[in-house]
Amino acid sequence: MKFTQTEGKNRTDRQKVIGKATPRIEGALKATGKATYAYEWHDIAPKPAFGYVLGAAIAKGRITSMDTSGAESSAGVLAVVTAENAGPLDKGNFNVVKLLAGPEIQHYHQAIAVIVARTFEEARAGATKIKVRYASEPGVYDLEVAKETAVKPPARWGNEPDSAAGDFAGAFAAAPFKIDATYHTPAHSHAMMEPFASIAAWKGDELTVWTANQMIAWSRADLAKTLKMPPEKVRVVSPYVGGGFGGKLWIRADVLLAALGARAAKRPVKVALPRPMMANNTVHRPATIQRVRLGAGKDGKITAFAHENWAGNQKGGSTETATLASRALYAGANRMTSNRNATLDLPEGNAMRAPGDAPGSMAFEIAIDEIAEKVGLDPVEFRVINDTQVNPEKPAQTYSTRKLIQCLKTGAEKFGWSKRNAKPGAVRDGNWLVGLGVATAYRGAPTMNSGARVRIESSGRVIVETDMTDIGTGSYTIIGQTAAEMMGVPLDRVDVRLGDSNFPVSAGSGGQFGAVSATSGVYAACLKLREAIATKLGVAADTLEIDDGFAVAGSKRVALGEVAGTEGLSAEDKIEFATDREKHLHYTFGAHFVEVGVHAITSEVRVRRMLAVCHAGRILNPPAARNQIIGAMTMGVGAALMEELVVDKKVGFFVNHDLASYEVPVHADIPHQECVFLDDEDPTVSPMKALGVGELGICGVSAAVANAVYNATGKRVRDYPITIDKLMRT
Amino acid sequence: MQGPGDFEVSRRDVLKLGAAATAVPLVAKGQAGSPAEAPVSTQLSLNVNGKVHALKLDTRTSLLDALRDHLQLTGSKKGCDHGQCGACTVLVNGRRINSCLSLAVMHAGDKITTIEGLGTPNKMHAMQAAFVKHDGFQCGYCTPGQICSAVGMLSEVKANVPSHATTDLTAPCALTNPELRERMSGNICRCGAYSNIAEAIADAAGVPAAGRSA
Incomplete structure (x- = not known):
């Protein structure tokens, strides 16, 4: 079905199942170790061989010689695959660098071989026996230096890199209050708990891969393209994904090398990237340098706004568009944004949770704190004063729904914001300096076309199949809830099957479009199935009522299983989003409140309290949505206080490439977290009236931490992460 | 209960096996290039979730890989293989350990409990x-x-x-x-x-x- 206009009343409004707090339907499987992740398919791919990936030891240059004989004769080794013997390979549409390199090396730890052996231990031992000689070339690894050579990147996802309205220069010069500050955000690693992992099995010229992936259809196409084979011959299976955060949007070396290894060894092969290879072999969130200039009048209204951003990537890679985090967020007639991208020889940069907006808000929401202080206004009040219900660049375009003021005010009330001392460094609790910080969360609510197949079996059970993935986001449950609501059955009578390219193509998981799009696709398929039921019963679809597992029309009342009959009844459809996206801006909003303690002597920062008040349309499953938000808040604490892929600017790689040295938040770092959703629904986006929450929670939260640190200490650190050394020398 | 393929391993033997295992890479290095030298393997029995399993393992096999790849108990997860993440945590004689940091040969005679041994979907712990x-x-x-x-x-x-x-x-x-x-x-x-x-x-x-x- 096409979604062309604002939705009126529909069956999802019943909210008998949708919107109800529902434990994850796959929860017991996960809690008992019975959910099957990519590396764990024993019954389907029995007795696999093991592949171990060898990564390049230089960042840029060429392999001059590679002696694999030691590995080939090593105990248990079945095959060694390199670019030289892999046969002709193409490159996926979504890959920037090659997944199997040689002789040219584009970045450190780029895969150059897979060693296949009978056991993991033999494969690992075999990998140490390959002798590689390189000719290194000088590369560019320092964004600060490369910034000077950065160029205007092409538009991406419909967003131009630059924007301007009014007269920024004139307004900034005339503003009574202004700030001009530069912020640094480092590269971040997704560091999902499940490593990139795949099993590959060939049957003739047909390939099946069990892999950890967020976007099944894209990855099927890219794997087929890379292997120069028709996509119909490739099946991708990924029902459980141990975290992705954008890192598993595209195919990576594990799946290609498993496929090549399996072809060479003539048996199924499983490959997991060793943890220390993940940061440099795969993708990361690129570092940014951002300059923000803000001018405000005596009334606190923003009169001049400029947000400029510099980032870098491999040649042909996209840029980290940090300015979308601010471009239409607050009012003000005179404005400009710009993005410039430099070419770097570091590993490929790509999407990580709220790409652009996470680092953009890390900088911009500190800048708002700074200008509010300059003007002498409370930062909550300053944001309220500068709220806009329209696109400040194009005032005819309105926000479809925007309750940012309500988020801020509700949060301030709940958090006890009125007790905040505006004077920095003024509140002490023993040896701890205590501060409060606030920031806005702001993230787009896109949609993607999405399909599903729904079937009723003679038992009365409802089966939903879609290639949608659940990367921890709760897709299983909200899809089940949607089918249960639409088909009038209890949730425990619904089976949800996900992550298989044999199923209809869905939106996939990314850009916080997954929940709204995939459930809308299921909604469409269910409508079609209801029509099929009506036809089978010989009644008009609009007279059909389905409830408690029975179809009712007039005097007819038939159990769904009976309607379906022995052969079952099935329908497939997809939602195609065709509304005029120019009319409205579709966004989700929130307000983050953070209390920190900063040790007066050691400068150690401890997060003491956190609250997010969010506004994201209809909430389909409140506990799962809460979990998305608090998880993102946790990741935002990491970005604020500890996460940084440290660049070795001489050799050209990320030095801290494991979980001991790339520090992410642990239990001790995260206090009890509060999350409140404002009641709302947005019928302009989809029939589900939901928006998306997966990325909203990470936007702004790091700045809220930074602003709380400033309030506690009077020290403004503009270079993330805010570590002890920086606080000590500020 | 032990099967016919099992043999008794004393604590002293376990320590010896552990020492032998750590020596393996040195031996292997000395033999590099010699064709298809068989890796050192050993037979042992592992008591996992109350069930004794007879296994023949490459001595380099971690307890985690023995569970996941040889006993197909994939509830224990490999997140980092370096003791940095805790995803592989199992209980050995009631104490929690990172099973990736421990060789399987060190655990003959131990009582190992994995997530599968705590409960099942229908009867959760x-x-x-x-x-x-x-x-x-x-x-x-x-x-x-x-x-x-x-x-x-x-x-x-x-x-x-x-x-x-x-x-x-x-x-x-x-x-x-x-x-x-x-x-x-x-x-x-x-x-x-x-x-x-x-x-x-x-x-x-x-x-x-x-x-x-x-």
């Missing part, structure tokens, strides 16, 4: 049920390790083993929120469900879930 009830996970990959770790941690508190967060070494340990968080910090959850995990563990332990804490 109280800790497993509490994780489901409090939504103490998202992707689920760290979850078995978190749960095994939590079960082991509660025994440590009960046995008055102090932690970095313990303020009074002479008083009985209490499972306060700072204690819980400190003791669980070897188990990373990148999805960031910590707040919910803390509530789940507190619920299973029968202590109040803490709100504010510094």
